Amino acid sequence: MGFFDFLTEEIAIDLGTANTLIIHNDKVVVDSPSIVARDIKSSKIIAVGKEANLMQGKTHQKIQTVRPLKDGVIADFDASERMISMFIKNIPALRKKLFAPSLRMVICIPSGITEVEMRAVKESAERVNGKEVYLIHEPMAAAIGIGVDIMQPKGNMIVDIGGGTTEIAVIALGGIVCDKSVKVAGDVFTGDIIYYMRTQHNLYVGDRTAEKIKIQIGAATSDLDLPPDEMDVQGRDLLTGKPKQVRISHREISKALDKSILRIEDSVMETLSQTPPELAADIYNTGIYLAGGGSMLRGLDKRLSEKTDLPVYIAEDPLRAVVRGTGIVLKNIAKYKSVLIK
Secondary structure (H helix, E strand, O other), X not given: OOHHHHHEEEEEEEEOOOXXXXXXXXXXXXXXXXXXXXXOOOOOEEEEOHHHHHHOOOOOOOEEEEOOEEOOEEOOHHHHHHHHHHHHHOOHHHHOOOOOOEEEEEEEEOOOOOHHHHHHHHHHHHHOOEEEEEEEEHHHHHXXXXXXXXXXXXXXXXXXXXXXXXXXXXXXXXXXXXXXXXOOOHHHHHHHHHHHHHHHHOEEOOHXXXXXXXXXXXXXXXXXXXXXXXXXXXXXXOOOOOEEEEEEOHXXXXXHHHHHHHHHHHHHHHHHHHOOHHHHHHHHHHOEEEEOHHHHOEOHHHHHHHHHOOOEEEOOOHHHHHHHHHHHHHHOOOOOOOOOEO
């Protein structure tokens, strides 16, 4: 232990397209939407996280809301850096400190990320006082967060459906044997709903309304055991320009999302077809684990199970599975050395 170790704080970050979560001292201290509102003239950041999310789709010409991450990687370098820095400053334990402590960080990244994108994440972290920055692949972090012992010579399949990407990976002996990263996830589902409302109901709805529809009545299949109630949706009529309201059911949403879910199914099948036979035998016994916010879509587990003929399990608290795993790795950096990218 070094002399200055008491000045170092440890944090684990799940830098997601839709939400950013930060763990400090084994507790989730930040759980906010990854969104920034800035003044266009002075490019000053007005709000981040929940506050900025409330402004989305309701701003005037002088304010712009930006989502700095696209498809799981940093798209707007400046905004993402400021967002991370503001989130870190808002951690209650760090706010009381006299000096900004140097940080030991573990950050998770999509498995299909390029070297350049990896460097962008790393540089962002270093600029917000990150002294030691470790990166970990999302499916790996999700597996650890679910409680899978990844060091065993045993195959496990993880499907992590986030906001920007769906990560599918087969993990054994602390490494990823085969993986696939598809840019079909929560954001694409939201886009599908907006398109469906326009084409079928001539109703123009915004991102926030579509997100609400997805959460309240979103479904991957029309025959659910416990179908949600119908929902009233307000928006702008494309024909008359007047505000109007329509009633929609989960069956319509399952129809709207069908193509995107088919792409996820195909990617899962493709990954299974590349799996070595011994690991495929393990997966037959253990099944497939789902994590990430997208796995909460009603009936998705049933639909994947029918497609693959395998049992499909959803992680408890799937939204936090990745950050939980990142937090566990942060506590045992020596044990998980082989999993981390330094």
